[in-house]
Amino acid sequence: MYVLIIITALATSILSGLVGMAGGVVLMAVLINLLPVSSAMVLHGITQFSANGARALILRKHLMWSLLPGYLGGAMLAVAAFSALLFVPDASVVLILIGLFPWLARLQPRFSVFNITRPASSVICGLSVTSAQLLAGAAGPLLDLFYLNSGLGRETIVANKALTQTIGHLLRIIYYGAIISVATPIPNWLFLVAAIAAVAGTRLGTWLLSRWNDQRFQEVSSQIILVTGTICILQGSYQIIRSAGFID
DSSP: OHHHHHHHHHHHHHHHHHHSSSHHHHHHHHHTTTSOHHHHHHHHHHHHHHHHHHHHHHTGGGOOGGGHHHHHHHHHHHHHHHHHHTOOOOHHHHHHHHHHHHHHGGGGGGGTTOOTTSHHHHHHHHHHHHHHHHHHSOOHHHHHHTTTTSOOOHHHHHHHHHHHHHHHHHHHHHIIIIISOOOOSSOHHHHHHHHHHHHHHHHHHHHHHTTSOHHHHHHHHHHHHHHHHHHHHHHHHHHHHHHTTSOO
16 A cells, blocks of 8 residues: 555656646545545645645746735635634545546636636635645646636746645645644655655656647646546545445
8 A cells, every 4th residue: 555655646746747737636536545534635735745845946937926925815714714613524525526626627718707817816716725625635626727817838837836736735734734633544654755756756747847838738637637537526426325325
């Protein structure tokens, strides 16, 4: 199980470094099948914090710091609300939520009002994306809705999504690791090794990113995330049906 987690952390970080998303969704889908929800959230958070932090550092010249104040404001509102409730979602709910987010992106024209470069949208982005991260662990497709209408280039999009995701994953680690006080059944060394694998994968993925073009970037990332989302919905639905006793 530990080897599978490390390999998945490496592979999904390469994927995220290349297309700016999808990796976190795939990793969470794997972890939620191997670990309790809270433990999966903490390990996923540490891995993705490392991967996104490395990606933001590598692409730092493309960062737009003006996006941060609004995003941080919305993110803190989400953490405050969840901390008051001390809510931990069921694994099947996590899978279905992960799967639904990519399909929301298909409604992109209806969400054309959302643009991360607008102050009001950045607040909504911080609130909604951080809430989704606390509920489902991965919210890349939802975050993408706020970038599709921004007119920014692929490297600027990947860099700024990485920065906001880094913040979100840090807040999730604090929520599940400190506020919920998770007692993880996994060894401490796995956190370190998974983080190192994530950073290595991110480095390779961002190297591949520089050799793409914007059109191919959009096409491939969209296809990958939709397939992944569909698999998550089916798996989460199966778990609900099975727990209800309809199948053995």
